Amino acid sequence: MDSPPLPPPILIIEAVEKQFRRGTETLHILQGIDLQVRRGEFVALMGPSGSGKTTLLNLIGGLDRPSRGRVAIDDQRIDQLSDRRLAAWRARHVGFVFQLYNLLPVLTADRNVELPLLLTSLNKARRRQQVALALRVVGLTDRARHYPRQLSGGEQQRVGIARAIVTDPTLLLCDEPTGDLDRKSGDDILDLLQALNRDHGKTIIMVTHDPHASARATRTIYLNKGQLSATAVA
Amino acid sequence: MLRHTLNWLAQTGSVTRLSLETIIERKGACATSVFGIAGVVAVFVAVLSIAQGFRHVMTRSGDPTKAIILRSGSDTEMMSFFSGPESRLIADAPGVAHSAAGPLASRELFVVINLPKRSTGTDANVPLRGVSPNAFEVHDRLRIQQGRPFVPGRNEVIVGIGAAREFVGLDLGASIRVGRNDWTIVGLFTAEGGLAESEIWTDATMLQSAYQRGNSYQTVVVKLTSPQVFPAFQHALENDPRFQVKALLQTDYYIDQSRTVYNLITGLGTLIAALMAVGAVFGALNTMYTAVAARTREIATLRALGFGSSPVVVSILLESLLLALLGGLLGSAIAYWVFDGFRAATMNWQSFSQVAFAFRVTPSLLIQGILCATLIGLIGGLLPALRAARLPVARALREL
Numbered sequence: 235m236d237s238p239p240l241p242p243p244i245l246i247i248e249a250v251e252k253q254f255r256r257g258t259e260t261l262h263i264l265q266g267i268d269l270q271v272r273r274g275e276f277v278a279l280m281g282p283s284g285s286g287k288t289t290l291l292n293l294i295g296g297l298d299r300p301s302r303g304r305v306a307i308d309d310q311r312i313d314q315l316s317d318r319r320l321a322a323w324r325a326r327h328v329g330f331v332f333q334l335y336n337l338l339p340v341l342t343a344d345r346n347v348e349l350p351l352l353l354t355s356l357n358k359a360r361r362r363q364q365v366a367l368a369l370r371v372v373g374l375t376d377r378a379r380h381y382p383r384q385l386s387g388g389e390q391q392r393v394g395i396a397r398a399i400v401t402d403p404t405l406l407l408c409d410e411p412t413g414d415l416d417r418k419s420g421d422d423i424l425d426l427l428q429a430l431n432r433d434h435g436k437t438i439i440m441v442t443h444d445p446h447a448s449a450r451a452t453r454t455i456y457l458n459k460g461q462l463s464a465t466a467v468a
Numbered sequence: 469m470l471r472h473t474l475n476w477l478a479q480t481g482s483v484t485r486l487s488l489e490t491i492i493e494r495k496g497a498c499a500t501s502v503f504g505i506a507g508v509v510a511v512f513v514a515v516l517s518i519a520q521g522f523r524h525v526m527t528r529s530g531d532p533t534k535a536i537i538l539r540s541g542s543d544t545e546m547m548s549f550f551s552g553p554e555s556r557l558i559a560d561a562p563g564v565a566h567s568a569a570g571p572l573a574s575r576e577l578f579v580v581i582n583l584p585k586r587s588t589g590t591d592a593n594v595p596l597r598g599v600s601p602n603a604f605e606v607h608d609r610l611r612i613q614q615g616r617p618f619v620p621g622r623n624e625v626i627v628g629i630g631a632a633r634e635f636v637g638l639d640l641g642a643s644i645r646v647g648r649n650d651w652t653i654v655g656l657f658t659a660e661g662g663l664a665e666s667e668i669w670t671d672a673t674m675l676q677s678a679y680q681r682g683n684s685y686q687t688v689v690v691k692l693t694s695p696q697v698f699p700a701f702q703h704a705l706e707n708d709p710r711f712q713v714k715a716l717l718q719t720d721y722y723i724d725q726s727r728t729v730y731n732l733i734t735g736l737g738t739l740i741a742a743l744m745a746v747g748a749v750f751g752a753l754n755t756m757y758t759a760v761a762a763r764t765r766e767i768a769t770l771r772a773l774g775f776g777s778s779p780v781v782v783s784i785l786l787e788s789l790l791l792a793l794l795g796g797l798l799g800s801a802i803a804y805w806v807f808d809g810f811r812a813a814t815m816n817w818q819s820f821s822q823v824a825f826a827f828r829v830t831p832s833l834l835i836q837g838i839l840c841a842t843l844i845g846l847i848g849g850l851l852p853a854l855r856a857a858r859l860p861v862a863r864a865l866r867e868l
Contacts, residue, residue: 289862332769
């Protein structure tokens with residue numbers, strides 16, 4: 235029996251290098267990275283500190299550009315877009331989940347979630363619907379009117395995830411999403427991410443150095459000294 | 469294109485609202501900036517209101533139907549001189565209005581006496597003007613507020629209310645010593661806020677004898693039949709071979725008289741305000757840099773979510789402008805409440821005598837003050853805004 239055909243890659247990275255200059259010294263953060271991620275995958279990106287995990291995630295998310303090589307998402311190269319186009323591209327295609335949640339303290343949970351929708355042409359009523367849906371998905375409907383300071387770390391991260399999925403982006407990029415949480419809350423967040431991947435078909439790339447977290451992914455990629463060293467499929 | 473613009477406006481609106489909502493969390497720094505700018509604007513408006521008040525008195529004094537005649541070559545009354553017969557000929561020039569008693573011309577003498585100021589107790593120069601008996605018909609804005617006019621031929625004076633307010637001993641019924649005689653103050657007068665209110669008036673012939681001036685005058689002030697006859701009047705006088713005189717419309721004469729002081733005060737005021745403004749710009753810069761630093765991760769988050777950098781720049785500029793505007797309004801309000809109508813007297817360098825006036829905080833000064841604040845806000849906000857926009861998102865996201 236043939237296995238069902240694999241979905242096409244949603245992310246293609248070819249020969250990507252990233253260098254930073256520090257004084258007279260050139261730091262090679264990423265070297266010759268080739269990577270493909272298919273639609274519906276949940277990829278964990280692991281590696282020791284300074285191995286270039288976050289740098290790679292930033293390149294994928296269009297927060298930074300590679301020094302060399304190509305980054306294409308959904309058949310569109312993003313490594314050559316102008317700042318303005320890149321910002322517009324991020325708004326449509328990427329949802330970010332940050333280690334420290336990065337919620338705006340002056341906004342209630344629902345208004346934090348609404349932020350990316352302000353960049354769309356949706357009217358207020360539609361935005362409210364979307365926000366309510368996203369909050370329901372992360373199980374925080376009853377906390378919508380709370381400010382971040384009134385929420386626990388785990389709850390804040392759920393708001394962060396709701397914000398990341400509210401526009402239904404192509405890719406969900408998570409940078410150490412459980413790094414600042416206790417084990418229980420971390421597990422809840424991982425459950426949520428897993429459900430988003432499994433039940434909603436979200437493509438997720440998650441940077442982590444926690445094997446417990448990477449165990450939830452469908453595939454784990456290891457980075458070491460700026461190079462991909464191995465891939466393990468769950 | 470339209471969609472881009474609308475989208476940009478919407479983004480800018482959202483980001484600006486967010487920055488304004490965080491002001492309360494940064495109230496200390498924001499208040500420093502607002503009060504700093506308020507101080508600059510208050511000083512700026514207050515100093516310029518001195519110049520405005522001074523000029524107001526001088527221009528209020530002028531009347532386009534009056535002309536003042538001086539000896540040619542003299543810029544001020546102090547330096548001018550006419551003999552009695554000359555002054556009579558001047559009064560008969562064409563264009564001078566007449567009453568039943570003759571031409572409406574006041575032949576005047578101008579001396580300066582010393583009196584102590586109420587405010588400091590130090591002596592200052594007070595103008596004492598001798599006028600013709602028909603002076604009240606020529607200077608038709610003069611009103612006796614208390615008492616009565618002086619009687620020609622007696623040692624009596626009337627005092628302008630500005631002078632009465634500024635100097636010691638100029639009360640109704642009191643007497644002052646001028647020359648060798650005591651003169652009784654028989655009336656206080658107003659002149660619709662004009663320069664005459666800073667003066668003491670008496671009968672010219674009495675003053676001539678008190679100062680041993682013989683039959684001489686310094687100026688002639690005439691009332692013209694209409695402002696339109698002035699060119700003909702001026703031409704007739706200035707081309708008359710019997711004397712060398714120059715004729716000026718009273719309005720022009722007073723503007724000319726106020727120029728030195730007005731320019732001096734305006735120049736000084738602007739200089740002081742400019743120096744303070746430099747300080748306020750640094751205050752505003754500091755506030756906005758602090759704001760940007762405190763919000764580095766927030767701004768980076770917004771930009772990661774897809775907000776453009778120009779909405780961020782504009783929002784920071786708008787915030788800075790708003791704070792500056794608040795400062796400007798506060799400063800203007802302070803200047804208005806504290807200084808508008810504040811009474812003072814200063815030396816008029818042309819006549820070497822004191823002019824009493826009130827500070828005038830005019831609407832145009834308030835607008836200038838607010839514009840000055842806006843400029844400070846713009847400069848103070850621009851650099852921090854650009855810094856926020858240039859911050860690499862990937863790095864800024866990691867800042868705590």
